[in-house]
């Protein structure tokens with residue numbers, strides 16, 4: 001046999017292992033110092049009560065002959081898909097049930113969707129961005145070109161008509177920068193994709209953090225998007241499902257005359273067995289009015305954390321964006337420090353751990369990501385330490 005040599009081209013993910021190593025070394029030599037972690041991209045608040053109730057009651061269903069479920073539909077139960085369909089109506093987006101595919105999360109689908117596309121397509125990826133887009137295409141041996149997200153374009157690059165790409169990744173609100181495309185900007189991408197017969201893979205994992213009604217929460221709010229975009233969403237950041245696992249992907253039938261929708265169904269029914277019934281019942285609870293109210297409380301908690309971090313950075317004239325419609329704050333390292341220099345600086349002086357921007361792409365160098373996913377107590381303490389130290 002021959003191995004897939006493309007794997008030799010994936011860069012080892014040193015980012016989080018290097019962070020862990022540096023933090024462990026510091027902790028060993030400074031056992032009396034409390035370290036505050038604001039680097040994690042994982043939620044910390046527990047599941048909402050309605051979700052836990054749904055998990056319990058669905059577990060009971062599984063122990064009773066009449067309500068027991070075996071293999072389910074690979075693309076998800078209608079009870080959940082109907083809820084997701086109604087959720088999209090809130091944004092003025094109408095979807096057919098068979099355009100919605102329930103999955104175990106956005107990361108899997110973002111990688112798996114590549115089964116549908118020829119290896120000879122050119123892929124366009126913003127820099128900096130969530131590393132999964134680059135790694136999955138590198139594994140498949142696809143050519144990747146980058147588009148610069150910089151301070152000059154507010155980390156929201158727009159299409160360059162002289163660049164020809166077939167598969168385009170967009171992530172809005174963005175991880176790591178927290179930048180959000182407005183409708184006119186997304187329309188430029190949709191027009192570019194339709195003109196070039198390209199497909200947009202739109203990652204909306206953080207749409208629920210958007211509070212401004214003018215900002216699009218789904219790419220299908222943009223006219224023409226159904227003929228060029230696949231949308232990926234997840235309950236991970238929305239409802240704390242990072243360890244529970246549920247997401248959904250929309251493949252419109254208007255895309256490529258229905259061929260991609262059919263291919264994705266075929267792909268999922270062949271290679272995926274669906275999400276556990278119990279988990280789909282928990283996801284269903286998220287979309288009930290009570291569930292929406294409860295998850296909103298958690299989202300508000302994270303947003304308040306973000307506001308506290310943003311305020312202290314503003315006070316000390318540290319350039320930053322994000323935090324408003326996203327759990328991430330993206331700041332420019334002061335005094336021209338590199339991302340890793342600033343990492344060491346924060347760890348050594350105030351024992352705050354963040355994520356070096358350079359880990360998300362070349363343009364991330366000199367920038368730094370802080371998250372609002374910590375506890376209020378820790379966030380307040382971090383803010384207080386920063387305030388005292390930066391004075």
Ligand SMILES: *Cc1c(COP(=O)(O)O)cnc(C)c1O
Nearest residue numbers: 105106107130175205234236247
């Ligand atoms: C967290 C995250 C995801 C992954 O979501 P899962 O459903 O947990 O796989 C997808 N995209 C971005 C940008 C993320 O930050």
